[in-house]
Structures are given as structure tokens and as C-alpha cells.
Amino acid sequence: MYTDTEYELKTFFPSNITITSMSQTDNKIIMRMNTHSTSCSCPKCDMISVRQHGSYDRKVQDLPVFGKATWLMVNAYEYQCDNPGCEVTTFVENADGFLNYYSRMTDRCEDFICTLALETTCEGCSRICKAMNIKISGDTVIRLLTKRYTQQKNRLDLAATLEGWDETDGDFLKGWLLKNKQVKTITKERAVAYAAAIQEALPRLMQISDRFRFHESLVEAIKNTVNPQGAVSYAVKEA
Numbered sequence: 215m216y217t218d219t220e221y222e223l224k225t226f227f228p229s230n231i232t233i234t235s236m237s238q239t240d241n242k243i244i245m246r247m248n249t250h251s252t253s254c255s256c257p258k259c260d261m262i263s264v265r266q267h268g269s270y271d272r273k274v275q276d277l278p279v280f281g282k283a284t285w286l287m288v289n290a291y292e293y294q295c296d297n298p299g300c301e302v303t304t305f306v307e308n309a310d311g312f313l314n315y316y317s318r319m320t321d322r323c324e325d326f327i328c329t330l331a332l333e334t335t336c337e338g339c340s341r342i343c344k345a346m347n348i349k350i351s352g353d354t355v356i357r358l359l360t361k362r363y364t365q366q367k368n369r370l371d372l373a374a375t376l377e378g379w380d381e382t383d384g385d386f387l388k389g390w391l392l393k394n395k396q397v398k399t400i401t402k403e404r405a406v407a408y409a410a411a412i413q414e415a416l417p418r419l420m421q422i423s424d425r426f427r428f429h430e431s432l433v434e435a436i437k438n439t440v441n442p443q444g445a446v447s448y449a450v451k452e453a
Contacts, residue, residue, distance in 0.1 A: 228309045231288070241347060243279055246287045254293045254307040257315045259300040267292040267304045275319040275349060277326060283347035286320070288313070323348065328362055331355050332399065384411030391415035 223233055227247070235246045253264045269291050276284040291307045308314050312321055319327075327350060331339040336359070337352040344350075350358075384407035391397065392415050399420040400412065412419050 228312050231309060231312075238282065241282055243282045243284045244287060245284070246289075248289045249291060249307060249309065251291060251307050251309075254291070254305070256293075256295045256297065256300060256302055257305055257308075258302040259295065259297045261295060261297045261300065263293040263296055265294045265296065267294045270306075272306070272313075274313060274317070275323055277320070277323050278347045281347060283349065324358060324362070327355060328359060329398075331359060384408055387411040388415045391419070 223236070223245075224231075227233070230250045231247050232250065233245055233247045237244050253262055255262050269289055272286075272288045272290050274286040274288055276286050278284055292304050293307060294304050295302045306315060314321060317324070327339060327343060327348070330342060334342065336355040339355050340350055340352040384405075387408060388411035391412065395416060397416065397419060399422055401422045409421065412421060
């Protein structure tokens with residue numbers, strides 16, 4: 215019988231994964247686990263396969279636990295793609311939302327690293343992760359960000375799409391954001407319609423002023439501060 219302060223480890227993992235054993239050292243935790251899927255979709259053609267080709271152990275990095283590096287030894291199935299027109303013959307199963315095809319770390323670990331990299335730098339992210347006992351290099355952070363970008367569906371070049379668009383109408387931007395809720399940050403102009411559309415569609419989205427607009431606002435603020443009456447003229451060189 216568990217008390218309110220005790221939890222089973224399995225509650226932190228998908229229901230189709232079973233923990234078989236766990237060991238630890240002073241700075242590392244290793245969990246061995248098995249998957250229990252009966253079908254999986256091909257990562258290339260999306261055809262569902264029920265033919266298991268075999269199994270093998272995957273070594274996967276997870277978020278640290280109590281400051282200790284955490285590694286998962288996952289015994290996962292391989293499936294055979296039954297689509298004769300697909301270039302993939304076999305593929306490893308995934309646990310959608312937890313562990314993707316051929317990934318060397320869990321999705322939640324990747325999410326943390328990508329968020330940290332966007333808030334800092336790739337090299338800075340690598341150094342912070344090292345201090346947290348997450349093993350990753352700056353180059354791997356770059357590859358991870360690139361992979362996340364290329365995997366996004368319905369990518370759109372907003373700059374090209376919005377060229378010549380009436381900035382007093384934010385309906386287009388609002389509609390696009392509602393269809394692309396994976397967006398975390400957006401660089402925009404100062405138009406009130408943009409801010410309103412973002413607030414209505416994705417209120418938690420981080421809004422960033424582009425460099426030109428930021429410089430323009432800064433110059434305007436400096437002029438209004440040092441020369442409010444227009445008595446003295448100042449030339450401000452653009453950066």
C-alpha cells in the first residue's frame with residue numbers, strides 16, 4: 215500500500231512499457247524495460263505493420279533523477295514494412311510522445327534541451343546539460359534543433375506569405391497559428407493586429423521584436439528623451 219508521498223516508477227512511463235530492473239551508482243541510474251506493442255506505423259510511408267521482425271536493446275538517455283544521469287535500456291521490437299513501394303524494410307517501434315524512431319533520448323529530454331538551447335546558445339546549453347549530468351555536445355544540440363525543424367509539418371515561410379498583407383487585419387496570422395500550435399516563439403512587427411491575433415490564438419507564445427523594429431523604436435525613444443521640444447537635433451547612426 216503506497217502512501218501519498220510514494221509513487222510507482224511505472225506512472226512516469228507509457229503504459230506499454232514495463233520496468234524489469236533498476237540499478238544505480240553514485241552518479242548514474244540505469245533502468246531496464248520491455249515494450250509490449252502489437253503494431254507500429256512505418257516512419258517513411260505510415261503503413262501499419264503487425265509483423266515483428268525481432269527485437270534489440272536500445273540505450274536511451276532520459277532526464278536526470280535527483281541529479282543523477284538516467285539511462286534506459288529498452289528492449290524494443292523491430293517491425294517489417296509490408297509496403298512493396300517503400301524503401302524501408304525494417305524499422306524499430308516507437309512510443310509516440312515518449313520515444314521516437316532511432317532516437318537516443320526520450321522526447322521529454324529532447325524537449326528540455328531544445329527549450330534550453332533556444333533560451334541560451336547551443337554551446338551554453340551543452341555546458342548546462344553537462345552540469346546536470348545530461349550527456350550532449352554543442353554539435354548534437356544543433357543537429358537536434360535541425361531535426362525538430364525538419365519534422366515539423368506544414369512549415370510556412372511567413373515572411374513571404376505576409377508580404378504585402380494588410381497589417382491591420384490579423385485574421386490570417388490567427389488562423390495560421392491555430393493550425394501550427396507547435397510554434398513556441400515568433401518574431402513580429404509592432405502592428406497591434408499581430409499582437410492581438412497572437413494573444414487570441416496562442417497567448418503563451420513568446421513574442422520577439424525583430425532587429426529593425428527594435429532599433430527603430432530605440433531611436434525614436436532616444437530622440438523623444440533628449441530632444442522633446444525639437445530644439446536640438448541629433449543624428450543617430452543606424453546599427
